Amino acid sequence: MAKRLTQALGVDIGTQTMKIAAVRQSRESGVGITALGLTRTPEGTVDYTGIFDPQTLGASLRSLITESRAGVRDVVFCINGQSSVVVRNLEVPRMSESDLASHMQWEIERNVPFAESETVSDYRPIDNPALAGTDNMEVVMAVSPRSAIETVLALIKAAGCRPAAIDVEPLGIARVLKTCHPNDLGSKNVCVVHIGHSTTAINMYRSVTLAFPRSVPLGSSQLTQAIAEAFGITMVEAEERKHSAGAVPEGFTAGGGGVTVQTEFQPYTPFGEPQPGGAPSVTPADRLFQAIQPHLEEFVAELRRSIDYYRSRGGEVDEIALSGGGARLKGLDQYIHRSLGFPVSFVNPFQGVDLSGVEGAETFVRDHASEFVVAVGMGLHIAYD
Numbered sequence: 001m002a003k004r005l006t007q008a009l010g011v012d013i014g015t016q017t018m019k020i021a022a023v024r025q026s027r028e029s030g031v032g033i034t035a036l037g038l039t040r041t042p043e044g045t046v047d048y049t050g051i052f053d054p055q056t057l058g059a060s061l062r063s064l065i066t067e068s069r070a071g072v073r074d075v076v077f078c079i080n081g082q083s084s085v086v087v088r089n090l091e092v093p094r095m096s097e098s099d100l101a102s103h104m105q106w107e108i109e110r111n112v113p114f115a116e117s118e119t120v121s122d123y124r125p126i127d128n129p130a131l132a133g134t135d136n137m138e139v140v141m142a143v144s145p146r147s148a149i150e151t152v153l154a155l156i157k158a159a160g161c162r163p164a165a166i167d168v169e170p171l172g173i174a175r176v177l178k179t180c181h182p183n184d185l186g187s188k189n190v191c192v193v194h195i196g197h198s199t200t201a202i203n204m205y206r207s208v209t210l211a212f213p214r215s216v217p218l219g220s221s222q223l224t225q226a227i228a229e230a231f232g233i234t235m236v237e238a239e240e241r242k243h244s245a246g247a248v249p250e251g252f253t254a255g256g257g258g259v260t261v262q263t264e265f266q267p268y269t270p271f272g273e274p275q276p277g278g279a280p281s282v283t284p285a286d287r288l289f290q291a292i293q294p295h296l297e298e299f300v301a302e303l304r305r306s307i308d309y310y311r312s313r314g315g316e317v318d319e320i321a322l323s324g325g326g327a328r329l330k331g332l333d334q335y336i337h338r339s340l341g342f343p344v345s346f347v348n349p350f351q352g353v354d355l356s357g358v359e360g361a362e363t364f365v366r367d368h369a370s371e372f373v374v375a376v377g378m379g380l381h382i383a384y385d
Contacts, residue, residue: 017039021372038368086142086143087141173203185345246288248332320344322336323346
């Protein structure tokens with residue numbers, strides 16, 4: 001039997017940034033984080049479908065590990081991408097462990113969406129109180145093309161690390177709920193909305209048990225693109241403006257509510273004041289929100305559809321929790337709350353976790369907490385799996 005790891009490096013590589021979190025566990029002090037690192041993902045190495053250039057990514061990961069002084073080489077890697085992994089919950093007849101193994105092989109072959117025939121898969125039964133006393137049980141499964149797994153292994157090798165596990169985003173988030181939010185989010189029926197650069201994961205949890213995973217092709221990059229087009233600036237400039245000046249004005253709701261952003265013709269005066277009878281002046285903040293508003297409307301509509309579908313199947317939602325880099329948009333939480341009526345909070349992967357050994361911990365906690373949810377969840381693999 002392999003020796004259980006007491007520390008691991010959680011790795012989350014997205015289309016815009018890569019994040020690492022060195023997590024340790026001891027019987028005396030519990031779970032702690034000893035290092036954190038964040039850097040931009042090299043351009044052209046990964047997109048929403050998966051990884052293209054493991055060697056370049058591996059070199060970048062190696063540099064990030066060195067810069068953050070992580071000192072941990074056993075990696076738990078989050079595999080992502082439309083062409084790289086599929087995670088699904090299935091309701092199957094209740095059966096023995098050996099019968100389930102045979103049955104799941106059939107289910108996996110039936111549910112594989114990849115053109116590639118050779119795959120790597122895993123599954124586990126999960127508790128569903130709604131099925132107690134019935135002839136059925138629930139199972140969560142993950143399937144990847146073998147080529148995607150080999151690409152991840154090549155990346156880890158190029159980084160000079162050892163693969164401890166390859167895991168999936170929804171289960172990593174569940175570990176964060178269990179470890180960092182045991183008395184709030186972790187004890188509720190919660191919809192975690194993880195907003196990435198290219199995609200958004202909408203995952204439903206029953207007291208930290210994954211109940212319904214879904215991914216939609218909507219991400220924060222669409223807001224950046226809209227800002228770039230509205231102001232005639234580069235994507236880099238638009239990204240900076242989104243974080244520095246982007247905000248949802250108070251009072252706005254999806255589908256109608258709030259004060260209309262003024263877009264009428266503005267007569268010119270050399271002093272920048274509206275002439276008598278002219279339209280009120282339009283501020284840069286007005287223009288910015290006007291640019292991103294249609295995308296926010298679409299985002300909330302997609303979230304509403306996901307929740308409605310889940311509830312139609314008997315699921316319950318007590319609260320929405322945001323995570324990911326896209327969750328940093330000012331006022332987004334209250335916009336969703338006003339639009340959908342649910343309490344909205346944030347997943348904090350640093351809550352209740354010892355950060356005393358992390359250089360620059362205050363900056364990470366203040367500015368980047370939502371971005372590290374998956375990386376920390378990967379590192380927490382050593383505590384639960």
